[in-house]
Amino acid sequence: MQQVIKVENVKTVFGNKVVHDGLNLHVNEGEIYGLLGPSGCGKTTLMREMVMLEHVYSGHIYVLGKDVTRISQIQVQQLRENWGVLFQFGALFSSLNIAQNIARPLVEYTSLSSSMIEEIVSLKLQLVGLKPKDALLYPSQISGGMKKKAGLARALAMDPKLLFLDEPTSGLDPISAREFDALILKLRDLLNLTIVMVSHDLHSIKGTMDRFAIIDNKKIVYEGPYEGIHTVHSDFVDKFFRE
Amino acid sequence: MQNEAGKAIRIYKEGNAFVIKVQGALDIRSLPAFMEQTKKLQDAELLIIDFENMVRLDTAAALYLLRLKHQKNVKFKHLGNRFLQTIELVKNTPPQPLPKPSNCSLLERMGYHFYLKYRFVVALLAFLGELFVKKLTIFLNPKYFRYKEVLFEINQSAIKAIGIVALTSFLVGVVIAYQSAVQLKLYGANIFIVDMLGISILRELAPMITAIVIAGRSGSAYTAEIGAMKITEELDAMRTMGFDPYFYIVIPRIIALSISLPILIFIADIAGVFGGMLIANTQLDISFGLFLERFSSVIDVKHFIIGEIKGPFFAFLIATIAIYRGFMVKDDTQSIGKNTTKSVVESIFAVIVCDALFSVVLTNLGI
Numbered sequence: 001m002q003q004v005i006k007v008e009n010v011k012t013v014f015g016n017k018v019v020h021d022g023l024n025l026h027v028n029e030g031e032i033y034g035l036l037g038p039s040g041c042g043k044t045t046l047m048r049e050m051v052m053l054e055h056v057y058s059g060h061i062y063v064l065g066k067d068v069t070r071i072s073q074i075q076v077q078q079l080r081e082n083w084g085v086l087f088q089f090g091a092l093f094s095s096l097n098i099a100q101n102i103a104r105p106l107v108e109y110t111s112l113s114s115s116m117i118e119e120i121v122s123l124k125l126q127l128v129g130l131k132p133k134d135a136l137l138y139p140s141q142i143s144g145g146m147k148k149k150a151g152l153a154r155a156l157a158m159d160p161k162l163l164f165l166d167e168p169t170s171g172l173d174p175i176s177a178r179e180f181d182a183l184i185l186k187l188r189d190l191l192n193l194t195i196v197m198v199s200h201d202l203h204s205i206k207g208t209m210d211r212f213a214i215i216d217n218k219k220i221v222y223e224g225p226y227e228g229i230h231t232v233h234s235d236f237v238d239k240f241f242r243e
Numbered sequence: 244m245q246n247e248a249g250k251a252i253r254i255y256k257e258g259n260a261f262v263i264k265v266q267g268a269l270d271i272r273s274l275p276a277f278m279e280q281t282k283k284l285q286d287a288e289l290l291i292i293d294f295e296n297m298v299r300l301d302t303a304a305a306l307y308l309l310r311l312k313h314q315k316n317v318k319f320k321h322l323g324n325r326f327l328q329t330i331e332l333v334k335n336t337p338p339q340p341l342p343k344p345s346n347c348s349l350l351e352r353m354g355y356h357f358y359l360k361y362r363f364v365v366a367l368l369a370f371l372g373e374l375f376v377k378k379l380t381i382f383l384n385p386k387y388f389r390y391k392e393v394l395f396e397i398n399q400s401a402i403k404a405i406g407i408v409a410l411t412s413f414l415v416g417v418v419i420a421y422q423s424a425v426q427l428k429l430y431g432a433n434i435f436i437v438d439m440l441g442i443s444i445l446r447e448l449a450p451m452i453t454a455i456v457i458a459g460r461s462g463s464a465y466t467a468e469i470g471a472m473k474i475t476e477e478l479d480a481m482r483t484m485g486f487d488p489y490f491y492i493v494i495p496r497i498i499a500l501s502i503s504l505p506i507l508i509f510i511a512d513i514a515g516v517f518g519g520m521l522i523a524n525t526q527l528d529i530s531f532g533l534f535l536e537r538f539s540s541v542i543d544v545k546h547f548i549i550g551e552i553k554g555p556f557f558a559f560l561i562a563t564i565a566i567y568r569g570f571m572v573k574d575d576t577q578s579i580g581k582n583t584t585k586s587v588v589e590s591i592f593a594v595i596v597c598d599a600l601f602s603v604v605l606t607n608l609g610i
Binding site: 094095099106110111112116118119120121122123124126127132133135136138139140158159186189190191192 | 270271272274275278299301302303306307310325328329332333336338339340341342344573574575576577
């Protein structure tokens, strides 16, 4: 099986605070991979390093076969067209409505006709569980859950091979959260997506993730499927999984 | 792109049917080229699309394939189970057109904009009313007065602005002196440059320049700050915790600016006159001593006082407009920029109108 992401000896330093001290992990193709750990352990930072929003202090991160710590401008652009990122609070462009938000990458990167783009937007909206009649609403007019769904629809707009989700179910009601999990599983199966997600939601950890890594105290304390979690012991693992 | 797509498709004829053989990925990148190829085969009786060598099919391509199947006689061949699922997925989400933004008539639009303007005026009146009530509250209960915030804002808007205000005023003094020196020399009226500079700078130019610099500097900062606080719900948080934004944000800024502006005008007076004095010395051979002697004998102190009195008026206009604009910021990032621009333009305009009123009133009073 191909490795989509490979993290090698990554060290992250902010000022004089060491966040990661030698992380190693890999994500296989078609996998739903989780990054877990206590608040402030640097899960989101690691994900931001993968999508080139933060710099690593030392070490390498390979995404879709390319080393993002040493990469040319052209390769960066190709990479960015091949992944989708869902931010924790959606990060929709506030001056565009939902439809325009989703259509933005399509308009920018493809030569598709506007009627085709509109059909794709309508499809993506329905895929993530939004109604096309909401397409003209602006981000300030919709709820947090809808923002998340719209953000996911935007991340899926280009049918990426790789999807990064930052706490996709936080702030959603339990029903929407389970629907979101089901949606992620369905998309993975149908579109052969590889998904990397940060999550605190025990249900989605059990229900969706094939494997995950637990970052605690600057190191990875566990990497593997949910079934093997009882083999390790740390403060976080004991509290989070056994209570 | 074209090359990639060329590789991705092979077309040949089989009986009366055209066969399109898809190679590699049929996804959003290769789709435009694929669409072009199928359009060329528009009049074909039967289209067979062979997916034997396809490695990837995404939802956008599936959407187009279904659309094609609706329009004409198309057969899919060797469609793998995984790709069939993608097509099923797209098929099961029925096409629903996006709603169109409603097109309204000219009259409707005019009415809408008029209504918005009306709302704007009402909101402004409400703001001024609330400001008045809050000021009265502070006047009656001085314990609500926030000395610390006022001092902080004075530091921000006056102390840190001294350099730029002095420099601008100095340069204006230089320019005015330079231009008039040429004219005055013609008539041998060199010494009158003191009268001219003294009155114009103390009475009009220094207050105006200071107000314009401060409108651009502090006014824009107030709007952007308060606008951002509104978007991040900081203002709402303050309200729920019982910290009235008027006491913590609005009134300290207005009072701070009302104190700052006269100080800055005083500094602008000095810098402007100094600039003029320098040019009088180099161009018209008027020594500093002579200049100052003439200055104290011909320039009434009333000119200085009038300039200073304008300060708090200008400050009130700049601060109120800037803060009001900050409160007007909506929930999107663009409106911060829009309101900041409006805040600066409107406050400079208001300052000039106020200055004109001063001129009319003072002239009629004979001062």
